[in-house]
Amino acid sequence: MNMAILFYTSNHAFRAEKLLKERGIACKLVPVPRHLSSECGVCLRIEAAQQEEAQELLKNAKVEIAGTHGE
Amino acid sequence: MPKSRPIYLDNAATSWPKPPAVGAAIARTLEHIGGNPGRSGHRLSIAAGRLVDSTREAVAEIFHAADPLRVVFGANGTEALNLALCGLPRPGDHVITSSMEHNSVMRPLRQLEREGVELTVIPCAPTSVLEPSQVEAAIRHNTRLIVLTHASNVVGTLLPIAEVGRCARKHNLLLLVDAAATAGAVPIDMERDGIDLLAFTGHKSLLGPTGTGGLVIGERVDILQMYPLKRGGTGSHSSSEEQPQFLPDRFESGTLNVLGLAGLEAGIRWVLERGVDAIHARHQELLRLFLGGLAEIRGVRLHGLCDPAGQVATISFNIERISPSEAGFILDEEFNIQSRIGLHCAPAAHRSIGTFPDGTIRFAPGIFTTNEDVLYALDAVRQIAGRAG
Numbered sequence: 001m002n003m004a005i006l007f008y009t010s011n012h013a014f015r016a017e018k019l020l021k022e023r024g025i026a027c028k029l030v031p032v033p034r035h036l037s038s039e040c041g042v043c044l045r046i047e048a049a050q051q052e053e054a055q056e057l058l059k060n061a062k063v064e065i066a067g068t069h070g071e
Numbered sequence: 072m073p074k075s076r077p078i079y080l081d082n083a084a085t086s087w088p089k090p091p092a093v094g095a096a097i098a099r100t101l102e103h104i105g106g107n108p109g110r111s112g113h114r115l116s117i118a119a120g121r122l123v124d125s126t127r128e129a130v131a132e133i134f135h136a137a138d139p140l141r142v143v144f145g146a147n148g149t150e151a152l153n154l155a156l157c158g159l160p161r162p163g164d165h166v167i168t169s170s171m172e173h174n175s176v177m178r179p180l181r182q183l184e185r186e187g188v189e190l191t192v193i194p195c196a197p198t199s200v201l202e203p204s205q206v207e208a209a210i211r212h213n214t215r216l217i218v219l220t221h222a223s224n225v226v227g228t229l230l231p232i233a234e235v236g237r238c239a240r241k242h243n244l245l246l247l248v249d250a251a252a253t254a255g256a257v258p259i260d261m262e263r264d265g266i267d268l269l270a271f272t273g274h275k276s277l278l279g280p281t282g283t284g285g286l287v288i289g290e291r292v293d294i295l296q297m298y299p300l301k302r303g304g305t306g307s308h309s310s311s312e313e314q315p316q317f318l319p320d321r322f323e324s325g326t327l328n329v330l331g332l333a334g335l336e337a338g339i340r341w342v343l344e345r346g347v348d349a350i351h352a353r354h355q356e357l358l359r360l361f362l363g364g365l366a367e368i369r370g371v372r373l374h375g376l377c378d379p380a381g382q383v384a385t386i387s388f389n390i391e392r393i394s395p396s397e398a399g400f401i402l403d404e405e406f407n408i409q410s411r412i413g414l415h416c417a418p419a420a421h422r423s424i425g426t427f428p429d430g431t432i433r434f435a436p437g438i439f440t441t442n443e444d445v446l447y448a449l450d451a452v453r454q455i456a457g458r459a460g
Contacts, residue, residue, distance in 0.1 A: 009307035009320045010109035014117075014124035015140055031112025041306055042112045042120075062138055064317065 001048040005055075006032065006066040010041035016054075016063050017044060023057055025050050036069050045071070078408045078444050083224055083252060083385045083415075083435030085274045085281060089338065093278060096337035097330050104333070107326055109306035119329050126336040127319075133277070133339055133347065134250075134269055135260040136287045143322040144285040144332060148251040148272030149175040150300065151286035154322055155247045155268045156180060156218065158297040162187030164215040169201050169230065170194045170423045171223045174416045176249055180218070189213065195423045198376045199228035207238045217246050221253040225420040225433065226375025227358075227385030229257065236265020245292060251275060255342045256383050257351055267291050276350070276437075278342060279335030282328050294321055301325060350438055354384035357436040357445060361386050364449035370456040374424045374431060387424070387431035390452065393459040395432045402432075406451040410434055 007013045013029060020027045029042045036043075046054055048070065058065060079087050100122065106115030108123045127139035136142065145151050156179040160166050168180060170192050184190045191209045195201045206217060217239050222229045232248055239246040247268040250259060254269075255276030261269055266289065273283030288294065295316055302314045303324035315321050342350060358379040365371050370391040376382050390398050399412035413430040414421050421427040434448065 008317055009305065009315065010120055011124070011140065011307075011319055011323075012317075014109075014120045015127075017121070018124060018128070029112075029117050041109055042117060063140070 002045050002071040003048045003051045004030075004033070004036065004069045004071055005044040005046060005051075005058075006037060006069065007041075007043065008064060008066045012063050013042050013044055015061070016058055019057060019061050019063065020044070020046070020054055023053075025054050025057070027054070037066075074407045074447065076407070078406070078448060080434045080436055080440070080444075080448060081409045081411050082275065082437035082440075083433060084411050086276060086278055086437050088439055089278050089280070089334070090341040092337040092341055093280065093334045096333040097280065100330050100333035104329070108329060110326075122329060122336070123327060123332055126332040126339075129336050129339040129343070130271070130285065130287065133255065133259070133343060134271070134287055135262060136269075137262070137290070140318050141288045141290075142285055143288060143319045144283070144327055145323075146282055146328070147274075147284040148249065148270050149284075151270035151272075151284050152176055152247075152249055153179050154286050154300040155270060155297075156183065157300055158322075159245065159247075159292075160188045160215050163189075163213060165189040165191065165211045165213045166216045166218060167191045167193065167206055167209050167214060168218040169220065170419045171199050171201065171225070171228070171230065172218070172220050172417065172419060173224050173249065173251065174418070175251075176218055176220065177417075177419060192419065197374075197424050199223045199226050199420065199423060200376065200381075201230045203231045203234040203238060206235050207242075210242050210244070214242070214244055217244055218249070219246070220249040220251070221257065221259070222383045222385070223375070223417070223420055224252050224385065225415050225417050225431070226387045226424060227252070227382035228376045229253070229381055229383065232266065233264045239267070240265050252383055252385065255339070255347065255350070256354055258347045261287065261289060273331065273335040273338065276342070277335060278338030278438075280331050283331040283335040286322070288318065294318060297322075299324065353438060354436070355379040357440055358382065358384050358386070360442060360445045361434060361436065361449070364445065365452065368449070368453050368456050370460045371452060374426060384436050386434045387426070388434075389426070389429075389431055390456045390459055393455065395430050398432050398455055401455055402451060406447075408448055408451055
């Protein structure tokens with residue numbers, strides 16, 4: 001199963017992508033699905049199994065998450 | 072015989088030439104990364120967004136800033152200074168600065184003064200040295216901000232940023248540093264030096280193109296208490312008509328100069344590869360050659376500290392019986408040497424060193440200046456001084 005991590009700005013999404021990839025966590029930037037948010041921009045798709053690790057990493061790096069959503 | 076290639080000694084205005092990687096990065100971006108960063112979800116927009124992010128990372132790395140998201144990009148150092156100066160002090164607040172500041176600091180501050188901000192300008196010695204104790208003595212109950220240039224753009228003297236930074240922390244004040252003359256040329260560590268806001272330009276010693284610069288905002292700055300200079304589209308919170316409250320979006324409205332940032336990243340990476348320390352050492356070597364050589368020429372009067380250990384590679388001097396403008400014209404016309412003459416947008420600094428209103432001739436060698444270039448320039452000055460004498 002995949003998870004979408006949503007951000008307040010794509011600037012944070014790009015930062016998150018870099019940090020997750022450096023840690024070896026597979027992720028992909030995809031457009032934010034319209035039903036999740038009316039924001040323009042991108043969110044990060046990751047494996048649900050790595051959600052906790054990813055969230056911990058982003059929290060420590062002060063990259064704020066706007067929400068997560070199971071796909 | 073004038074050199075067929077320019078002997079460019081105006082690197083304090085903008086550096087030239089640039090490392091080849093800078094032009095290559097700009098061309099690659101123009102041809103292959105066409106999107107608007109952060110505005111769309113397609114691959115060309117994402118590629119542009121990644122490029123902007125990796126440029127933030129490079130900026131954070133070179134200034135030892137912990138969080139790349141606290142790097143806000145803008146058009147130049149002046150815009151970054153205006154963002155901090157127009158964003159933080161309110162009428163009734165007190166701001167401290169030095170007499171060595173460029174007009175990019177002085178003019179916004181004089182405007183703020185008309186709007187009710189109190190201002191103290193600490194006079195510097197004719198060598199442009201600033202005494203840190205004078206800054207501390209000027210602190211009042213309503214002091215909010217200390218603004219200092221890291222180095223004089225006229226005579227190159229380094230100001231005691233770290234000492235003032237410690238003083239600012241002790242009194243719970245913010246320190247804004249204008250690093251236009253030092254970013255990429257002198258090691259800067261925001262944490263170690265106690266810098267809360269660092270305004271930088273991309274096109275000088277960071278070796279990027281013009282049209283790039285920014286403000287690095289430290290953790291002690293409450294960004295909700297800081298007004299944006301521009302408000303507008305950010306690609307985020309599009310459903311809201313209010314400016315975002317988070318970084319970098321709060322201060323980064325409008326499409327960024329992606330091409331410029333591509334060049335800036337390449338410039339910073341070039342600097343990081345060689346090492347700021349090594350570049351600084353080379354600048355000091357060039358300074359020693361220039362200062363030693365100029366001091367021996369009859370009729371040349373040097374200004375400032377004239378000590379490579381205490382300044383960046385910027386040298387101001389006059390030649391007796393010839394105006395700076397005439398000397399500058401001869402240097403360019405007859406010798407193909409580019410210098411900058413006049414007041415260098417810093418009238419207060421020239422008053423401090425006693426060269427107002429005529430100004431000086433300024434030589435600013437760069438990392439691509441050779442020892443042979445220095446000898447050639449010294450010979451040109453010797454010839455001009457000989458004729459005038």
